[in-house]
Amino acid sequence: MRYLRNLTLIVVLGCLVAAPVMADRLKDLARIKGVRNNQLVGYGLVVGLDGTGDSAPFTNQTFRNMMNQFGITLPDGVNPSADNVAAVTISATLPPFAKRGQEIDITVNSIGNAKSLRGGTLLMTPLKGADGQIYAMAQGSLVVGGFGAEGKDGSRITVNIPSVGRIPNGATIEREIASPFNSGDTITFNLMQPDFTTARRVVEAINGKLGPDMAYAHDATSVSVRAPRDPSQRVSFLSILENIEVDPAEEAAKVVINSRTGTIVVGQNVQVSPAAVTHGSLTVTIQENPNVSQPNPLSGGQTAVQQDTQIAVTQEPAHMFKFGPAVTLNEVVQAVNQVGAAPGDVMAILEALKQAGALRAELIVI
Template identity: 60%
Template sequence: MQNLINKQQATFGFILMVVVLLWSSWAEAQSRIKDVANVAGVRENQLIGYGLVVGLNGSGDNTPFAEQSLISMLNKFGINVPPGVRTNAKNVAAVAVHASLPAFAKPGQTIDVTVSSLGNAKSLQGGTLLMTPLKGVDNQIYALAQGNLVVGGLDASGRDGSSVTINVPSVGRIPNGALVEREVQSGFSTGTTITLNLHRADFTTATNVTNAINDMLGSGTARALDAESIEVMAPRIPDQRVAFMSILENIEVALGESAARVIVNSRTGTVVIGQTVRVSPAAVSHGGLVVRIEETLDPSQPNPFAQGQAMLVPGTEIDVEERGSRMFKFDSGVTLDELVDAVNKVGAAPSDLVAILEALKQAGALRAELMII
């Protein structure tokens, strides 16, 4: 009896292991909804502000607006600077401060800020940002930034004019340098539905996401609005909506194949060919004309009794060579691997490959969109 139980347990364990392996292999081919879509209205918001960095070691600005900002700040503290008197402060820099306010950020939380010089400051190393209001596009203050800068660059110079610059010393960061003062309402908790926006619009992916949600949560829960947006019925109570989103964003979906594209970077010569690219039957012959120009300096010696001077005379040798063209044939439905192998056999350079692809596109044999960036 005990042996039978042990055999049943072993059999059940083997079946469970097979199910786990099958589930793992299936899950690897899937993507979570949270990786392919975002919730409409739940996003970051950009903030920007203008401030002063003080405490620099003589590497500050020498600009009128930096001095004007310093005088304005001094006036707010009751220190009156006579008109026409220049401060000539070299340890102050006018800066632009920007940050990203995360979704659902609450007052009292901190965010990172980036500080960039606006004038001719050589370095912000060792500087301190004074309290700077950060505003949104609606001109409302959402955070206050202040703190010591962390600068990854270095600028050093000597009296003889020599200088050394490493990275960019005129830009720095302040980790947790801004305190959130106002919350941005996202509208996540309002209404009876939420909208999922795909990162890449695709009708197949939108249909797969809709079907996966309906299979998991019931028919009619989701409906596709277009190739990018899916509307999903959601609870109105906030805590239930959060739990609902936790289930929703972890649903596995199959992504639709992207459109066949060949991307060519004209500046670097980089060519990226998608896996769905196909080529119709075609024959390609690619060869080139090689012209070599070599400059030489030939010595010129005057006659023994002549009144002359030995000198070097420039000469030019021109050699023209026409390489033999090699032809290769593409059969119907050629795949990416076969296309690359055929081109590699010819020994084509990236520029040659671009010429071949353009010719195939003009001939109607390349079943893909050719994009030049």
């Protein structure tokens, strides 16, 4: 028996209950302009694997180049065993104000057909930035969380990802990145969530703490503050700034629907204009009953199977509920729960309310 019915998704309805607005520190609301992370990447070899390396052509070429750097030339046509070698890419994040000699974590990923990097050691590999300059050198023993096992009959089992590993403090910084922190007469904060009201409140909070005309807003994102030029004074000055408490503005009314997972999140400022909603669904049931037709032994016929298909259509009772003027989020949730709407029905109702202009919120489908 097969059932064809309306798509129903598992839904988590996240309701943000109205609560008193709490002040946030400026460091939690904004980032300093120019103070940022930088990504590094490199290519190298992992050796010492227990027969789980790769056989990619570029792995053999890289191994030959490495041997040539040590003065060892392999004869033409002689390919070293690659069972214990794997070609990998290395990625890392260079934090702001990182100094030469400090160490950072790195992630190592196999780019060939290596089965596992467990037990391997990364050979010295330069890590480059987007400008092509070398900023760190990586080397060390890998920590691999995944593992795999394979039987002689071809069966295998894999837990997590054995072709990816990490090396804590596996790279040493060799080049520093200049920071604009000590340049200019101002420090600019960029809000992580652009909002004109929040930008205005940041300016008011800073001016109230440090004095009038110390801060001014460029737009909904950037707020500049006049700062001393002396580096030591600027550090102390910024320590005061980042701990100033600001009351952020309330978020705009939004309803977010994840069509893949069936998750629905409704913000607390969502309201619904007067509207009447009715919603029902059809269930189509298809049942196949094969019938065997057996001919008479003397008739010369053949046994045949005939399909007897029965199709039934049932319609669930449609529920109707009415929203009054200026309905709040809690009232919307209560009305939907009272009629027992399924997750898929909730999505359909919200989309229909938006099309009708009754949903006073931005509907976002991801």
